[in-house]
Amino acid sequence: MDPRDGFTAPANAIDSRIPGWPHVSENQADFEVIYFPQNRADTSRYDMAEMLCKVNGLRMSRGLHPVVYHSDLAKLAQGHAQFQSRYRVITHADKSGHIGDRLTALGFQWDILLENIGAGANDVSGIFNAWVRSQDHLNNLLSADVRFMGVDVSNGFWVQDFAAPRDKNYAVPLNEIDACPSADRVVIYS
Numbered sequence: 001m002d003p004r005d006g007f008t009a010p011a012n013a014i015d016s017r018i019p020g021w022p023h024v025s026e027n028q029a030d031f032e033v034i035y036f037p038q039n040r041a042d043t044s045r046y047d048m049a050e051m052l053c054k055v056n057g058l059r060m061s062r063g064l065h066p067v068v069y070h071s072d073l074a075k076l077a078q079g080h081a082q083f084q085s086r087y088r089v090i091t092h093a094d095k096s097g098h099i100g101d102r103l104t105a106l107g108f109q110w111d112i113l114l115e116n117i118g119a120g121a122n123d124v125s126g127i128f129n130a131w132v133r134s135q136d137h138l139n140n141l142l143s144a145d146v147r148f149m150g151v152d153v154s155n156g157f158w159v160q161d162f163a164a165p166r167d168k169n170y171a172v173p174l175n176e177i178d179a180c181p182s183a184d185r186v187v188i189y190s
Contacts, residue, residue, distance in 0.1 A: 041156025043122045050124045051151050051160075053180035055141060058132070064144055066179035067162065068172050071190040072108040073150025077159040080117075085154035090119050103163065112164035114140040119157045127158045147171045148189070 048069065056066035083094050092115055096102050100113055116137045121127035131137035146162040165171065172189060
């Protein structure tokens with residue numbers, strides 16, 4: 001197979017197949033890496049309000065509470081989107097450790113952590129619709145336990161992280177959440 005066509009392999013078995021691929025830890029050996037060099041999407045910006053409205057609209061239509069952006073999850077998503085873009089891969093693996101290790105290193109004490117990844121969409125609607133059509137991604141979007149979200153995109157490689165804090169009291173009161181704010185009223189909590 002020509003590597004320019006893409007391939008899927010375990011994270012610890014592709015060192016020689018992707019130029020510059022970093023060594024990943026043994027605990028990431030079960031992560032698949034999809035090499036996606038043909039990604040035609042190139043967006044590195046997204047409308048935060050639109051994403052929040054879509055996520056919360058879906059969640060609230062199913063009787064779930066809305067989520068809010070959190071600065072640590074935004075940093076987590078940004079770092080991983082840039083990692084995926086650099087190596088042109090779709091994976092949960094990362095040279096900085098397991099997703100939970102990366103979030104803990106940012107200081108966020110989490111109980112539940114979920115991640116949606118993807119590539120090839122140039123806008124919020126495109127990636128959101130792809131995630132909704134995938135049962136595993138949809139399950140993440142509809143997790144009843146999560147309270148916070150972070151999203152980023154780098155050259156068409158998307159990451160969406162959700163978390164529930166270890167401290168159940170660390171949450172924005174529902175009556176203070178604007179589930180679908182205008183672009184100039186998006187709040188990022190810390």
